[in-house]
Amino acid sequence: MKRIFASAHVKRLFSALAALAILELMTGPPGSALTPTAGFTGSFGEASSFFGIFRTQRWVVFLFLALAMYAIWSAWLMWGTQVRAATAKAVSVPRAASRTRPVRWGMAVAVLAVALLLPHLITDPFWQAAMVEQIAVYVLLALGLNVVVGFAGLLDLGFVAFYAIGAYTTAWVTGALPTAAPFGIHFNNFYAIPIAIALAMGSGIILGAPTLRLRGDYLAIVTLGFGEIITIFANNLYGITGGSQGTNTIPHFSLHVGPIKYLWGLTPVPYYYLTIVFVILFIAGFKLLEHSRVGRAWTAIREDEVAAESVGINPLKYKVMAFAIGASTAGFAGVVTASQSNTIFPSSFTLQFSINILVLVIFGGMGSITGVVLGAIVIQTGSMYLLHTPPAGYQPQDLYIYLGALLVVMMIFRPAGLVPSRRRHREIGLAEKGEGHMNEVLTGDTP
Amino acid sequence: MSDKIFDVDHVTLRFGGVVSLNDVTLHQERGEILAVIGPNGAGKTSLFNSLTGVYQPQEGTITFQGSDAKPMSVIGKKPHRVSAAGVARTFQASRMFSALTAFENIKIGAESHRGIGVAGAMLRGPKTRRDERTSDARTVELLDFVGLRAKANVISSSLSYGDRRRLEIARGLATGPQVLLLDEPAAGTNPSEKLELTTLIRKVRDEMGVSILLIEHDMKLVMSLAERLYVLNFGSVIAQGTPEEIRANEKVIEAYLGSTATETGDRS
Numbered sequence A: 001m002k003r004i005f006a007s008a009h010v011k012r013l014f015s016a017l018a019a020l021a022i023l024e025l026m027t028g029p030p031g032s033a034l035t036p037t038a039g040f041t042g043s044f045g046e047a048s049s050f051f052g053i054f055r056t057q058r059w060v061v062f063l064f065l066a067l068a069m070y071a072i073w074s075a076w077l078m079w080g081t082q083v084r085a086a087t088a089k090a091v092s093v094p095r096a097a098s099r100t101r102p103v104r105w106g107m108a109v110a111v112l113a114v115a116l117l118l119p120h121l122i123t124d125p126f127w128q129a130a131m132v133e134q135i136a137v138y139v140l141l142a143l144g145l146n147v148v149v150g151f152a153g154l155l156d157l158g159f160v161a162f163y164a165i166g167a168y169t170t171a172w173v174t175g176a177l178p179t180a181a182p183f184g185i186h187f188n189n190f191y192a193i194p195i196a197i198a199l200a201m202g203s204g205i206i207l208g209a210p211t212l213r214l215r216g217d218y219l220a221i222v223t224l225g226f227g228e229i230i231t232i233f234a235n236n237l238y239g240i241t242g243g244s245q246g247t248n249t250i251p252h253f254s255l256h257v258g259p260i261k262y263l264w265g266l267t268p269v270p271y272y273y274l275t276i277v278f279v280i281l282f283i284a285g286f287k288l289l290e291h292s293r294v295g296r297a298w299t300a301i302r303e304d305e306v307a308a309e310s311v312g313i314n315p316l317k318y319k320v321m322a323f324a325i326g327a328s329t330a331g332f333a334g335v336v337t338a339s340q341s342n343t344i345f346p347s348s349f350t351l352q353f354s355i356n357i358l359v360l361v362i363f364g365g366m367g368s369i370t371g372v373v374l375g376a377i378v379i380q381t382g383s384m385y386l387l388h389t390p391p392a393g394y395q396p397q398d399l400y401i402y403l404g405a406l407l408v409v410m411m412i413f414r415p416a417g418l419v420p421s422r423r424r425h426r427e428i429g430l431a432e433k434g435e436g437h438m439n440e441v442l443t444g445d446t447p
Numbered sequence B: 001m002s003d004k005i006f007d008v009d010h011v012t013l014r015f016g017g018v019v020s021l022n023d024v025t026l027h028q029e030r031g032e033i034l035a036v037i038g039p040n041g042a043g044k045t046s047l048f049n050s051l052t053g054v055y056q057p058q059e060g061t062i063t064f065q066g067s068d069a070k071p072m073s074v075i076g077k078k079p080h081r082v083s084a085a086g087v088a089r090t091f092q093a094s095r096m097f098s099a100l101t102a103f104e105n106i107k108i109g110a111e112s113h114r115g116i117g118v119a120g121a122m123l124r125g126p127k128t129r130r131d132e133r134t135s136d137a138r139t140v141e142l143l144d145f146v147g148l149r150a151k152a153n154v155i156s157s158s159l160s161y162g163d164r165r166r167l168e169i170a171r172g173l174a175t176g177p178q179v180l181l182l183d184e185p186a187a188g189t190n191p192s193e194k195l196e197l198t199t200l201i202r203k204v205r206d207e208m209g210v211s212i213l214l215i216e217h218d219m220k221l222v223m224s225l226a227e228r229l230y231v232l233n234f235g236s237v238i239a240q241g242t243p244e245e246i247r248a249n250e251k252v253i254e255a256y257l258g259s260t261a262t263e264t265g266d267r268s
Helices: A002-006 A008-027 A050-054 A058-098 A101-121 A125-151 A160-173 A189-211 A216-236 A269-290 A293-303 A305-310 A315-341 A351-364 A369-388 A396-413 A422-432 B044-051 B079-085 B102-111 B118-123 B126-146 B161-174 B191-208 B219-225 B243-248 B250-263
Strands: A254-257 A260-263 B004-015 B018-029 B033-037 B059-064 B087-089 B179-183 B211-215 B228-233 B236-241
Touching: A008 A058, A008 A396, A058 A101, A101 A125, A101 A269, A125 A269, A125 A293, A125 A315, A125 A351, A125 A369, A160 A189, A160 A216, A160 A315, A160 A351, A189 A216, A189 A315, A216 A351, A269 A293, A269 A315, A269 A369, A269 B118, A293 A305, A293 A315, A293 A422, A293 B102, A293 B118, A293 B126, A305 A315, A305 B079, A351 A369, A351 A396, A369 A396, B004 B044, B018 B033, B018 B044, B018 B059, B018 B211, B018 B236, B033 B044, B033 B191, B033 B219, B044 B059, B044 B179, B044 B211, B079 B087, B087 B161, B102 B126, B102 B161, B118 B126, B126 B161, B126 B191, B161 B179, B161 B191, B191 B211, B191 B219, B219 B243, B228 B243, B228 B250, B236 B243, B236 B250, B243 B250
Parallel strands: B033 B211, B033 B228, B087 B179, B179 B211
Antiparallel strands: A254 A260, B004 B018, B004 B059, B228 B236
16 A cells, blocks of 8 residues: 555645646536535536537546646656657747847837737727726836846835825825825826936935935845835825725826827726837837846845945945836836826735735846746736636636735746746756856845 | 054954954055965955944054055945045955956956946936946956956856956056955966966056955966065964075974975976
């Protein structure tokens, strides 16, 4: 008996069964005291649905899936190295080609063309709105947090604070808050952009200068606290922020230059273009930054702060800089959201929000601009799809189970993210071999 | 009138009750190759960390005198300020930016003392481009100088020990120092690498005019390279002098070299 369980095949089979049993419970209907085994004994949807062909008890389907997983796993162990070698050989030529400059530019132009045409290809109002509110804005936020977490290696759990500052600044500048607008003038939203960026950046510096002397976990806790403070301020300063009800009178962006009069907001599409322009600007700026002296200094600090100091890099200055750049990006995202929805209220600026953005960055690949953009698009599109067309048995609150599971699987098979940054990839490789002096962002660093 | 680049005056460094440096007084002449030797735990690395601003001694003064600048008091300055003033160092266990190439490692040193410009970096204006070119040229020069040109694009963690040591020296030199502090540069290198290293260190002094302050356990290397030595034991200076004087010093033989004194410099 003992020998049977020691066999690798049996272990694999049981692991597959256990994994699929967990998945079965995860995807199953919500349990209740009366039907505790509903996750196993329920049936798949209606005959007309996709799962109609499996119109049978769930456990039968999952048993088959477990066996399939076991078979694939065994096959991978047997032929995996050959398959991997063959694919590596097959992709080596296209991969080398993709690194050449004309191909990269060509791909960028193609992606840009698709991004510009997208609102005309997708005309469903839900998706048009989601493309702005849930995808483009999140891409911006992920880009900003990537500078802090990915480039500088600082764990920021209060990123939402800067987003809130951007949103509230918009409301203030346009005169939508109980407190008077600056100089009593209700400014156009465009003026809110520089003001929000400056305020978010300023608060990033004010928060960063004293706290960035802290490392790893301590910094995470301070930023977490800052995120909470801003939310509580927004909630409690009734006379200034409108309290828990916030405001719903923020105007849309509008343009009045001579004869040109244009108002955003009739459909989400103009907002999409506005956001895309800024996404492109931020991507270009951060790409240049990454390969500049500043980017190299961040890498040096992330890898070995003591050595970085010894060659004359002031770590505090560069960390504050990363913090301020991240904060101003979030501030800008706040302007877009506030203008587009006309509404802000404190309960939307939660810790959960900060963590969501962090998930996008980790999933996409810390330090990789392509990675975080792709990560944000993939996760946000997936979440929106589940919200818009929920499969049978899916509840909105299930989302985090799936996101969590996705992250666990990612960390096992692709710890550096979807599209890993080359530098980060090396660092993780070195850290696993026990070499290098990597500042582990997520596990606290070595002093 | 002597020209002192480093003047360490009655420095005491404590960690709680542990006295790491006890009333240490020493100095280095400009252009000198000076060595500090002593058994493990004698306070050699603590001295280096005090000289570079990593540790803050409680008593005494450390004065660094660059060639043209005003004398600077090191104590209380942050390491990056000390580096900017013209003090470069290497570490006992070499500390490279291990995920970066040899080229990038040196370039980080070469460009660290220029003013930062986020806007410049994001827009990549003419000044930024000119700075990049200057740093690139300086980096290539230094790669040649230490003989790592062929390995410019190798990730530093896959370099051999000897190459890492040389890369670290180049990274330090890239900051444009007046004095280079070497913390056990020969540790972990093989005899032929040791010989190359000796040549390189001498070349740094002779061709670049950089003073050298050296901690080393390898007696052969120290005795052949250093022009003057200090011996530390339990945080105090117990002797100083030329290699010949140190070899003959009773106190040193007793405290540090022990019974193997007769072998020093000949067979070790």
